[in-house]
Amino acid sequence: MITTKNDVLLLTEELVRVESIVDTPGEIEAAKKIFELISEMPYFSNRPDQVFLSKTNDDLFERYNVFAFVEGTKDESNKKTIILMGHLDTVGIEDYTNLKDVACNPTELMKKLQTEQLPDLVKEQLDSGEWYFGRGVLDMKSGVASHLSLLKFFSEHPEELSGNLVFFSECDEEVSSKGVLSGLKDLKKWKEERGFDYVGLINSDFVAPLYNGDVNRYIYKGTVGKLLPSFFITGAETHVGSSFEGLDPNYIAAELTRQISYNPALCDRHLGETPAPPISLKQMDLKPNYTVQTALSAYMYFNFFVQTWSPKDVLTKLTEQAQIAFESAIKTLNERYEAFCKLSNQPFKQLPWKSRVIIYEDMTKSLKEEHGETFVQHMSKFKSNLIQDESLDTRMFAARVVEEEWKWMKDQSPAIILLYSSLYSPCLELSGKNKQEENLISALNKAIEKIQPRYKYPIVSKNYFPYICDMSCVSLKDDDESIQTVIENNPAWGTKHYVNYQDIREINVPAINIGPYGYDGHKRYERMEIEYSTEVVPEITKEIILTLIG
Known part of the structure; x- marks a missing residue:
């Protein structure tokens, strides 16, 4: 194992305790917290230029993305690079009503929930000790914690990498995707200056049952697009x-x-x-x-x-x-x-x-x-x-x-x-249309095959992440006519709203989503299953990294 579940769980709680509601100053605090956690790792203490905060562009709010990268030493000439991405913002906490004061304190929240009348499934999972509750634990700070644990591991073992590992935690996923769209410029800069060859991106947004009685844990090879x-x-x-x-x-x-x-x-x-x-x-x-x-x-x-x-x-x-x-x-x-x-x-x-x-x-x-x-x-x-x-x-x-x-x-x-009247988030599809996509699909299948025997529920890959997701902003299959339709039919284009879709084209990295599993994202009883989210997710992600750039 690369880490213990307690390590990821402690990181999750540390991140959740920073109330980072989108479009509030809490997003700044969350970015600073993640920056501090990375900067304290010995590898980055010696290489402070490899971790930084990046302010978003053309944004009404002051907020930041967090970037860091580890350079593999196994083959220093290899520029293949994998991106680990996850958003640091959350939705609001008004739905917690009388429990708002502990919504971002999982330990205290779970104590108080014990005194409330709960739906049967929520009560059962709370009593089991196998689930973790709080705003952001599922969407998606446990996913960011998983990525942080991997960044720490490979920063301590760069000799296992024939390539580079980029960590990218973006703000403003929940509203306008300002974070990822601004971050594309940083990724492009590294591509040009350091020669990074982006061969895959692993996002860690949450996954959930698709219907009552669904026990599958899903991994998504792409995401739906969204229009308004x-x-x-x-x-x-x-x-x-x-x-x-x-x-x-x-x-x-x-x-x-x-x-x-x-x-x-x-x-x-x-x-x-x-x-x-x-x-x-x-x-x-x-x-x-x-x-x-x-x-x-x-x-x-x-x-x-x-x-x-x-x-x-x-x-x-x-x-x-x-x-x-x-x-x-x-x-x-x-x-x-x-x-x-x-x-x-x-x-x-x-x-x-x-x-x-x-x-x-x-x-x-x-x-x-x-x-x-x-x-x-x-x-x-x-x-x-x-x-x-x-x-x-x-x-x-x-x-x-x-x-x-x-x-x-x-x-x-x-x-x-x-x-x-708003952002067009393109659909992203991993179909094996080129060698990069074939390699990522193969690495994913290999990782599932290796990890599945250790976990009791089916781990199933599907094609489209069914919710809005920042993976939409890292690859673009739409032709110029499609983008022009968006431009010509948005009255806010060029004044209140603008997206440089060419930035997406220039990154164009195949992406998958391996995220924490749970229930009630954006709801009062938001919770994640500890075993899958803190053990299985980082293990599958690690296997893919090693297959592609190990």
């Missing part, structure tokens, strides 16, 4: 006493949610694996205050996972879904109006509304053609002023831009405008 399709919906305002004389955009939004949320027809199934269907992440109107007039517009966006569909494919599919929703809303509205007319002894006449769905790129193109430089300059100035409002995230910034652009449309009849 968004809808700006305009209606026709009216006094609430004359409700059928207008068209409420909230009503259309409700039908759109019904049509898209949980819809399995919008699951991008591939290689026998099916990602979760889209689900609504926000639905609101843009009415600033109370009046008895219906809203002028509404705004909503959905999480959307992809495995093979391009950003353009998703726009096409959602245009169809929006048309269906709009037509259904109008049909139901006419039926209700007719029923109302009968009740109130009024003559019924078909309402004038027609379905109208516009892709954002098409709308801006038509506005530029119609209004020319006047429109372009107006919007440039509008965005420059709007970006001063730090209360707006990229998603709401995009909504305000579309709201302003809509004012320039001559045809103001109700419409759904489809756009993207």
